[in-house]
Amino acid sequence: MSQAEHRQGLHELLADLPGDETIVPEAVRGILDRVPGYDGVGLDSLEKSVRRNLDLSIRVVQGRRAPVETEIPEAEELAIERLAQGVALGTVNAGFRECMSVILRRLLALAPQYGVSAAEALSCSTSLWALGDAFSARALRVYQDAAITAAVADSARKMQWLVEAVVRGMPPADLRRGATAYGVPIDRPLRAVSIVLPPDDGNGGGPSAEELITSADTGAARLVTAPHAPGAIGILWGDLEDSPLPAGTILALGPPVTLDELPGSYAAATRVLQAAQQTGTTGVVDLERLSWRMGVTASPETSAMLQERFLAPAREHGEFGTHVIEALTAYLQHGMSIPRAAAAIPVHVNTLRYRLRRFEDLTAADLSDLDDLFEIAWALASGTAPGGR
Numbered sequence: 333m334s335q336a337e338h339r340q341g342l343h344e345l346l347a348d349l350p351g352d353e354t355i356v357p358e359a360v361r362g363i364l365d366r367v368p369g370y371d372g373v374g375l376d377s378l379e380k381s382v383r384r385n386l387d388l389s390i391r392v393v394q395g396r397r398a399p400v401e402t403e404i405p406e407a408e409e410l411a412i413e414r415l416a417q418g419v420a421l422g423t424v425n426a427g428f429r430e431c432m433s434v435i436l437r438r439l440l441a442l443a444p445q446y447g448v449s450a451a452e453a454l455s456c457s458t459s460l461w462a463l464g465d466a467f468s469a470r471a472l473r474v475y476q477d478a479a480i481t482a483a484v485a486d487s488a489r490k491m492q493w494l495v496e497a498v499v500r501g502m503p504p505a506d507l508r509r510g511a512t513a514y515g516v517p518i519d520r521p522l523r524a525v526s527i528v529l530p531p532d533d534g535n536g537g538g539p540s541a542e543e544l545i546t547s548a549d550t551g552a553a554r555l556v557t558a559p560h561a562p563g564a565i566g567i568l569w570g571d572l573e574d575s576p577l578p579a580g581t582i583l584a585l586g587p588p589v590t591l592d593e594l595p596g597s598y599a600a601a602t603r604v605l606q607a608a609q610q611t612g613t614t615g616v617v618d619l620e621r622l623s624w625r626m627g628v629t630a631s632p633e634t635s636a637m638l639q640e641r642f643l644a645p646a647r648e649h650g651e652f653g654t655h656v657i658e659a660l661t662a663y664l665q666h667g668m669s670i671p672r673a674a675a676a677i678p679v680h681v682n683t684l685r686y687r688l689r690r691f692e693d694l695t696a697a698d699l700s701d702l703d704d705l706f707e708i709a710w711a712l713a714s715g716t717a718p719g720g721r
Contacts, residue, residue: 369423398462407470521588524598530580635714
């Protein structure tokens with residue numbers, strides 16, 4: 333037979349193949365017998381997919397070339413259908429391969445009757461196996477897109493639950509349902525957290541929330557967060573060890589409370605955060621660490637008065653005044669130890685003593701008086717934040 337006659341035989345075979353009554357039942361039986369995971373798929377759905385695969389196979393063989401995944405929308409249609417039925421991707425691919433095997437075996441069995449040459453039959457086999465690869469790629473894309481969509485939706489639900497639970501409060505049943513879903517314990521003390529991340533360095537160098545969590549979590553503590561102005565909020569349980577945070581980060585903690593009392597803990601954490609920002613305190617902060625510094629934000633009039641009394645006279649002396657305030661700060665931060673304060677700047681101990689005496693001369697303060705020391709510390713703390721006087 334001539335090549336044209338062989339091709340005519342293949343054309344007639346492909347035209348008759350949809351009417352073959354053995355392909356659909358054999359493929360369905362093979363899928364159900366040899367591919368686990370189709371229990372939730374109805375017989376009618378399987379039969380329709382086999383017929384669809386048969387039509388697709390005929391189209392590919394007629395095209396006489398290997399298909400690409402964008403040319404087989406049937407793969408996406410079937411993958412979406414099976415995804416909705418709860419069928420795993422591996423099961424979908426195995427079922428398709430089983431169906432292709434039945435179609436190919438039947439095509440090869442009929443080929444001699446239609447005068448199809450061995451070369452033409454081999455070409456059909458090659459095309460159908462290439463179809464299997466393209467189908468798998470298209471189905472994989474569907475399942476990946478679905479997984480990403482589901483993950484994004486779950487993340488959005490988690491963030492919404494966190495905001496409601498921490499900031500506003502929510503019905504007890506919803507509160508406990510979310511806590512169980514997101515791994516937040518309901519039977520141990522929890523602390524609301526308000527977080528400010530360090531500013532981006534302009535080159536995308538600021539830490540992400542995930543990086544912050546990684547650095548804040550320890551074996552004894554867990555922290556879950558969600559974006560919320562001015563940075564993020566979260567829930568902490570366990571003991572947070574002194575693990576380093578990115579420079580400039582403020583992680584403000586509210587007091588330990590029960591799950592349904594988190595909004596009260598968050599209100600306290602917000603006040604702690606405000607005080608930390610005002611006093612230039614970074615790292616992990618709470619009421620115990622800030623202590624009297626919490627009053628800086630509570631009484632701005634007091635802060636202004638003390639800055640005017642203790643800092644303004646030094647600042648009037650320009651660069652020398654800056655050195656005086658630097659010496660005073662180091663003196664208080666190092667337990668009023670002149671040697672340690674001088675080493676921290678660093679300057680000679682006599683230079684430090686001179687600057688401290690000049691501070692007393694300029695302000696009429698007495699660095700041996702406890703009241704004056706407390707007020708000086710308040711003035712320094714309230715003037716530390718950006719924009720402080």
